Amino acid sequence: MKKNEKLLFIGIIVTGAILPWIVSSEWRMVLTIFFYYAILSISWNIVFGYAGLFSYGHVAFPAIGGYVSAILATRMGLSPFGGLLMGGIAAGIIGLLIGLLLLRVRGFYLCLITWAFAEVLNVIIKAEESLTGGTGGFVTQSFFNGPSADLYGYFLGLFLMLSVFVVSATIFHSRAGLYLFSIRDDIDAAESMGINTRLWKVLGFAIGSLLAGFAGAFYAHYFGLIDPTIGGLDEMGKVCLMVIIGGVGSLFGPLLGALFVVVASEIIRSWVGNLSMFIFAAIMILTVRFVRGGFIQILQALAPNFKKGYSGMTPDPKKSV
């Protein structure tokens, strides 16, 4: 990581460590939900923002992670932490298989196939009631019990989010990141430079799925409950929104977008009811139309001195979307 990024990263850790002691328990929960969405956004950003694979079924992976983990914990007596690990790995393996399947297609077809995958998975989850509890879902163990369970949950979420962020940052600055960017920008050129595009496409997709699987398992055991909405298209809409508003293909963009959407929807909810999605959709349209780099681009325009090393690579407004 670059110097500025390290400073920012330490800032996030310190803020994250201080915040739970000063905010109310309700806002602590909002922040924990933010961690979940941040992991999801970062993982989708790896798939779409870095590798350029517009996966419209990314929420299928938290569903896989969550359900695998919850089923193992409830029916086989695995501890939730073991479930977290297994859920993530299961999502990663399925992501690898889907990634191999996706090698056959490009662009728009890829989007349709991932979408179909998420929908079929959702149908299966709803239909196999004996295993998954159907539409209502089922109750599973929580990570922690006792009076300060939500505080521990908060720190677990913070820890997971930071680890996922470190993975994302490492990819961003490594050779692997360059391979992924080159696949996104011009796959034919990448191929002619001798990059194994097939390998990196699959790997990019699988890493994103793995991280998303961890997010789903965390969600299931934090709330102690899992139901099919976790893999629904509304969730995909939210993830899409966060990454686009924050800044596609940038390092801090998904984090910023997730923070904005989660916190703003919590604030909006208290005074205009369920208008929040409408407002966010309008913001998203404006973002895509006028500022294709998202918040990160606006920040960079406001503070040009900070630009260097802030996100490593300037998201070119024309290239990032």
Add this chain to the structure above:
Amino acid sequence: MCVDPRRARDRDNGKVGIVLAELIIRGLVIGLIYALMGIGLALLTGLMRIVNFAHGEFYMIGGYTVYYAISLFGMPFYVALLVAMAVTFAIGVVMERLLLSPIRKEEVENPMDYALIMTFALLLFLRKLATIIFGPFYRKPPDYIPFDFHVFGITLSGNMVLSGAASAFLVLALSIFIRKTWRGRAWRAITQSKNGAKINGVNISRESWISTGVACALAGIGGALIAPIFLVSPDCGGGPLVKSYEVLAIGGMGSIAGGFVGGIMLGLTETLGAFYISSAYKDAIGFIMMVFFLLFRPQGLFGKKQHGGSA
């Protein structure tokens, strides 16, 4: 009393036959509506080289327009249907002018992703807007044809007959339009090669908004026709959106015959599958068909092999 078992079986077979026939006709009608939407989408995808995620929302807008035109303004149903087409055409044109035209003007690096995200945002926007304006309730416009037809012992509701006939007529009209008129030829030319069409004097910008409007109007009339059967609600566009993509995948891009057959195939498998296999897995059938076609026959049922990579 003693019932001859053979006669009882014959009678049951007859009943099963009638149920089957009614199912098939229902599947056909639904399939025709899907075909209508899928062909609109195929037109748009072929001409603009983009994906329209908001296609289902035009179906929803069509349904609402017809509902309010009849219940608020007391229009006869055929006028209301035309109004629904006009409204969705206008909204489609506005969408193209405001949100999608930058694809051509500003040289967006990756138009496919831009359009995906933009129309997806539009989907969320329109759906939530409809919830705010119309409320989250189901609405049912009055039946267009309030009596049933009886043919060979099969009961057909008037709405079914009307929507089936009207969508078949529209598909036929569109295919004649595309085959015979200058504009239709221009559209086919753009689908084949944008630059080639430009050189030969086709105004791409104008054809883009006209074709977007037509595609949206087709979705709108689809929604309006089926509204008394399926009812209208703010998120009723989701199902038809999915179906129109499945039609697109099965029929291939820019192929009207493919879309027609694909839509009917989908409608039939869906109704028969729900009856004979499992209603829980009904939605999965279409998706699995779509994935199969995309992976192993990306050019669709009747399509020719595309040059230069897929979309």
